Amino acid sequence: DTAVSQTPKYLVTQMGNDKSIKCEQNLGHDTMYWYKQDSKKFLKIMFSYNNKELIINETVPNRFSPKSPDKAHLNLHINSLELGDSAVYFCASSLTSGLSNTEAFFGQGTRLTVV
């Protein structure tokens, strides 16, 4: 069983479209995250949710809207996609907030390409 699964694995779409990436964890964790890895491999946190509540929002454009229907799911919706949104997006989860307190488990990533 995959602990943190995200779909789709690859997503190619045109500029201006709206798309969603889904993430589910079956670990019973309280905290979930979205990270963005750019073309230079830098990995940056975008959002963090704890028990369905937003706790971290790192200066991400309003076009990005995370949604957590329950604590096992954290989906990422992106409106009006731009070329600069092309990246690999990673979902992750941890038992509690903070990498210092608990190990984070990452999904395999979704490679988004905007053309």
Add this chain to the structure above:
Amino acid sequence: GNSVTQMEGPVTLSEEAFLTINCTYTATGYPSLFWYVQYPGEGLQLLLKATKADDKGSNKGFEATYRKETTSFHLEKGSVQVSDSAVYFCALEGGSYIPTFGRGTSLIVHP
């Protein structure tokens, strides 16, 4: 703000060679430090961590020591294997629970 600097890769080694991947950081206070590993086609996994100065994290033959005086957390392994080929990320986290990752260093180990 916080930052993490890793050596650029790829690092290419023969099996059983000694590995060092350098990592230095800039942060206020006393952050926790981590090494994460990403094997091909998989998500990142925690490799090891250290939460205070002079702590040594270790796992699977890898080690890293939290050096506050040099603000470094270099990753080392005495004898690498082909299966260690992966991308290695150094990271830190301060009191705000907002982690900062380095850009990743690709390691390629040849038989």
